[in-house]
Amino acid sequence: MNGVHRFGCVGRDNPTAPRGFSKHRSIDSSFPFIPSPLSRSGSRRSPSPTPSSLYRNQSRKSNDSNGFMAAPLSRNASRRSSTPIMFSNSMGMVKPPPIEKKLECTLEELCFGxxxxxxxxxxxxxxxxxxxxEEELLTIKVKPGWKKGTKITFEGMGNEVPGAYxxxxxFVIAEKRHPMFRREGDDLELAIEIPLVKALTGCDISVPLLGGERISxxxxxxxHPGEERIMPGQxxxxxxxxxxxxxxLLFLVQFPKELTDEQRSDVLSILEDSA
Known part of the structure; x- marks a missing residue:
């Protein structure tokens, strides 16, 4: 166990398949299109939606590997290309692999949601x-107990390109390093340093919990050095x-760096009697 400091509590280190293609995976007919040189406001719309807009107009859902749902909140159109795009679907639509992004969460966020x-x-x-x-605002509701590696997928939210979905x-959950706790599955680990005299004579220890509370x-x-104790349900x-x-809880006992001759004599006599 590493990262231990001072008396008290110290820190330690710590599904998914995209839903696949939209149910409109292919379109049998081609969509020839002749763009107008006018601006968007004066141009004529195609009588049939393009494959991209067909896909875009479907209800967008997202899911994660545990079956949780997420959805975009809002959209805001911004910069526009001045060159219209002509394309045909005669060769069939394809879908690129998912784009993965890391989403960092603290232990507290993963514990309480x-x-x-x-x-x-x-x-x-x-x-x-x-x-x-366009700007999209996506929302993800992190559920209590999620682990690193949990994946939340927003379907069809990548760039639209001609000839492809x-x-x-x-978004893949990543766990931020915590200054005190370390996660192991559903358990938390915490290192406690105590001086030798308290380790030998007993003591009251104020143990911090992840939510900020303390328990005695x-x-x-x-x-003993390296001794472990379990606090169930925490x-x-x-x-x-x-x-x-x-x-x-992992106990790390602090030994004195040096002793005087008199202290050595006292310790020797005490330990000899205890043996």
Missing amino acids: CTKKIKITRDVITDSGEIIQ PADIA LTTDNII GMPTKLQGKRGDLK
């Missing part, structure tokens, strides 16, 4: 064939409703 809002900018093909950039965007631990027995939420993992 939170809401994350992420702004993205993406290329979108309009019905008139122009490419514009937009890629999915997948009283020990009358000798605490870890991370589990898949079982209302259940939590354990908090494991």
Whole structure:
């Protein structure tokens, strides 16, 4: 165990398949299009939606590997390309691999849950064939107990390009290093440093919990270096409703750096008697 400092509590280190293609995976007919040189406001719209807009007009859903749902909040169109796009679907539509992005969360956020809002900018093909950039505000509801590697997928939220479906965007949960706790599955680990005299004579220890509370631990027995003690139900939420993992305490005993001759003599006599 590493990263231990001072008396008290010290820190330590710590599904998914995209849903695949939209149900409109292919379109049998081609969509020839002759763009107008006029601006968007004066151009004529195609009588039939382009494959990209067909896909875009479907209800957009996102999912994560555990079956949780997320969805974009809002959209704001911005910069626009001045060159209309002509394309045909005669060769069939394809879908690029998902675009993965890291989403960092603290242990507290993964323990108690939170809401994350992420702004993205993406290329979108309009019905008139122009490419514009839109801002999307995505929302992710992090559920208590999620682990690193949990994936949340927003279907079709990548850039739109001619002849292809937009890629999915997948956010992968990453766990930020905590200054005190280390996560192991559903359990939390915490290192406690105590001076030798307290390890030998017993003491009351104020143990911090992840939520900011403290709980008192009283020990009358000798605490050995490296000894572990378990505090049930003080870890991370589990898949079982209302259940939590354990908090494991690892005791690190602080030895004095030096002793005087008199102190050595006293310690020797005490330890000889105890033996």
